[in-house]
Amino acid sequence: MFQAKFDTAIWDVVSSIPYGQFMSYGQVAKAAGYPRHARMVSRAMSRSDKKLPWHRVIKSDGTLAFPADSDYYQQQKASLMSEGVVLLNGKVIPPDNDEPEDLDALIWGADSL
């Protein structure tokens, strides 16, 4: 069954995401060997009752995949921050971030909107 091999690959990739790091759905899908299956990534994780670090999986924009008013959103955000990931304006800090104002904000606790 496609799903069996797919979800296993997804779980493996998601589980392989280092602490304090994150990957986009498309990135995970590609890494699992299934490009364009970004949507299937979500399904695979949702199906799995395993302890997957799904909070490390976000959208390509750096934002979380859930609506800001969703409980899952809060949970994911909290998990990320507890791993050292800083969120700014509801987005994770991209590697090319160099804005001093944003830097100051994240130092003092970003995402306190």
Added chain:
DNA sequence: CCCTTGACTATCT
């Protein structure tokens, strides 16, 4: 079997 939906992504306006 056709149509809708979804934890997505990229492009255009």
Added chain:
DNA sequence: GAGATAGCCAAGG
């Protein structure tokens, strides 16, 4: 930079 549109693939009704 936000909103709309199209492409994408699989699952569920």
